[in-house]
Amino acid sequence: MTIETLENQTKDSEMIFTQVTSGSFENYKQAERLVVMLYVPDMTISRAGISHALGRLERHYAKSNASN
Secondary structure, rough: OOOOOOOHHHHHHHHHHHHHOOOOOOHHHHHHHHHHHOOOOOOOHHHHHHHHHHHHHHHHHHHHOOOO
16 A cells, blocks of 8 residues: 555646646547556555546546536
8 A cells, every 4th residue: 555645646646637738629528438458457556646637637627617
C-alpha cells in the first residue's frame, strides 16, 4: 500500500483532466468510461487523484453541455 501525498493526488488529477479534456468526448459518461478503463486499473495513479479528476470532469462537461 502506498501513501498518497497531496502533491501526487493533484498531479494525477491534473494529468487525467488534461488528457481527457484534450480528447473529443461529447459528455461526462464517455469521459468517465475512459477513466475507468484506462486509469483505475493503473495502480501507479492515486485513487484520490482519479476521484478528484472525475469530479472536475463532471463539472467540466456539465458546464460545456449547458453552454451548447
